[in-house]
Amino acid sequence: MQKKKKNKKSTANKKYIFVVGGVMSGVGKGVTTSSIARIMQSRGLRVTAIKVDPYINVDAGTMNPTEHGECFVLGDGDETDQDMGNYERFLDTNLSRMNYMTTGRVYQSVIEKERNLEYEGKCVQVVPHIPREIIARIEKAADAANAEVTVIEVGGTVGEYENILFLEAARMMKQKAPEDVMTVLVSYVPMPHKIGEMKTKPTQHASRTLNSAGLQADVIVARSEVPMDVVRKEKIAQFCSVASERVISAPDVESIYHVPLNFEKDNLSDNILSILGLKARGRDMKAWESFTKKVETAKKSVKIAIVGKYFATGDFVLSDAYISVIEAIKHAAYEKGLRPEISWIDSAVYEKNKRKLQELKKFNGVVVPGGFGTRGIEGKILVAMYCREKKIPYFGLCYGMQIAVVEYARNVLKLKDAHTVEMKAKPTHRIIDIMPEQRETIADGNYGGSMRLGNYEAVLTKDSLAQKAYKSKKITERHRHRYEVNPDYVEQLKKAGLHFSGQSPDKKLMEILELSQKEHPFYVGTQFHPELLSRPLSPHPLFLSFMNVLKKMKK
Numbered sequence: 001m002q003k004k005k006k007n008k009k010s011t012a013n014k015k016y017i018f019v020v021g022g023v024m025s026g027v028g029k030g031v032t033t034s035s036i037a038r039i040m041q042s043r044g045l046r047v048t049a050i051k052v053d054p055y056i057n058v059d060a061g062t063m064n065p066t067e068h069g070e071c072f073v074l075g076d077g078d079e080t081d082q083d084m085g086n087y088e089r090f091l092d093t094n095l096s097r098m099n100y101m102t103t104g105r106v107y108q109s110v111i112e113k114e115r116n117l118e119y120e121g122k123c124v125q126v127v128p129h130i131p132r133e134i135i136a137r138i139e140k141a142a143d144a145a146n147a148e149v150t151v152i153e154v155g156g157t158v159g160e161y162e163n164i165l166f167l168e169a170a171r172m173m174k175q176k177a178p179e180d181v182m183t184v185l186v187s188y189v190p191m192p193h194k195i196g197e198m199k200t201k202p203t204q205h206a207s208r209t210l211n212s213a214g215l216q217a218d219v220i221v222a223r224s225e226v227p228m229d230v231v232r233k234e235k236i237a238q239f240c241s242v243a244s245e246r247v248i249s250a251p252d253v254e255s256i257y258h259v260p261l262n263f264e265k266d267n268l269s270d271n272i273l274s275i276l277g278l279k280a281r282g283r284d285m286k287a288w289e290s291f292t293k294k295v296e297t298a299k300k301s302v303k304i305a306i307v308g309k310y311f312a313t314g315d316f317v318l319s320d321a322y323i324s325v326i327e328a329i330k331h332a333a334y335e336k337g338l339r340p341e342i343s344w345i346d347s348a349v350y351e352k353n354k355r356k357l358q359e360l361k362k363f364n365g366v367v368v369p370g371g372f373g374t375r376g377i378e379g380k381i382l383v384a385m386y387c388r389e390k391k392i393p394y395f396g397l398c399y400g401m402q403i404a405v406v407e408y409a410r411n412v413l414k415l416k417d418a419h420t421v422e423m424k425a426k427p428t429h430r431i432i433d434i435m436p437e438q439r440e441t442i443a444d445g446n447y448g449g450s451m452r453l454g455n456y457e458a459v460l461t462k463d464s465l466a467q468k469a470y471k472s473k474k475i476t477e478r479h480r481h482r483y484e485v486n487p488d489y490v491e492q493l494k495k496a497g498l499h500f501s502g503q504s505p506d507k508k509l510m511e512i513l514e515l516s517q518k519e520h521p522f523y524v525g526t527q528f529h530p531e532l533l534s535r536p537l538s539p540h541p542l543f544l545s546f547m548n549v550l551k552k553m554k555k
């Protein structure tokens, strides 16, 4: 009797949707996964999402942001892929390290288990032990979230070597419970301008490649520039063995937030419900729809410069490195009825030519986001100085806060050779320093273990800009940094007008800085990353307060 009950709990109602990509990378698997999760959630179901990264890296913390975009930090401190940010933003929920896996992470646990004799003397093999570990991880994440539907995005494109074991895991799950597992193929349908017609052949090939991994797409999301017509849908249906109503047209749309609504035009959630034998508990996209209305109706523009350093790759500009910052700006701007016009500026240009700083006057506000290392940092310091002196609204995130403190120490306290030890090992004034406990870890060569990661609390000063923005005395925000404001200089800085309005509960660490609004319309820096917690339906309080000031100043 007892045994039966246990079985019921672990298998009942758990459904899995694998999202895989075909034809090429960058077709929008992340947004598709997030959107599927959102529309299923809107049908009253409990939903979670998992990202699978086929890299050997154990986490995204060791990947170059110029190549892979930002590293998205979760509340528990896990350093993950930026798609996780989209899942959190679309589902309006906090995910955990269980929702993220890489090849490195999977192999690491299999090897650890082997060393611990957990395989009881068996020969441990790539197949089936690796897919089994993947399945165990998927099921664990679904259980932890008590999810009825788990959407799993498999990174990479079908046909590569790298993700094949994840596809094998999907196949094994499907074989075991055919009614509970389905596959969505996100494909690209090009429309070469000279030909003037959508071409379905690459999708047909992708579908066949998926078949060779033992999987059959139940739904094909066809990405294209323009909506797909019935003729093309039927062609894909016929050649890829998918019902034509399950070929979903996914044209380019105004914003990523329009994608779930667009999917529903082709009845995607109904299709998924019927494939998985699920019953909806209603349909509620009202809040989401009203947000997309705000996107459509925001007319007045607000010009914002993001001065960073991870933009250039060859001849292309990659703004992906700051995707959460961009989204946080958008959420707040739309909330205030403004249309954000964002410009990306490489801070290094100001190091070569200080006069160029004048261009910052064109903007309503400047954001200096996080970063690591030495390149472009003197340029960022100049930006902090210029914005302070010219009273241009300034919002510094993490490194953007640290360099604002360095700037203040140099130019207001007149401490020559004030610096962060990240830039200079032994400056006269170690304004941004490493904390003693972390120094030891780094001395041992253990850089990975030396960061302050994930959620930490801060207490806010009464009547400060920060406290008014949050409307609360205590906050929790996500961190990712190694260095801190040196407590030895806090008193001097405070006397000179730089206020630390957010501090760790033990008052040792400075979490937020601000200038009095009598001195400057908006000069704020945070040691944490507020952008990671901004959601379309609940923009971040500090971004809102930044946007509020920009709106008022425009008038």
Ligand code: GLN
Residues within 6 Å of the ligand: 369, 370, 371, 372, 373, 397, 398, 399, 400, 422, 480, 481, 482, 483, 484
């Ligand atoms: N490089 C700085 C530090 O490690 C800031 C980190 C960041 O901006 N995320 O402290």
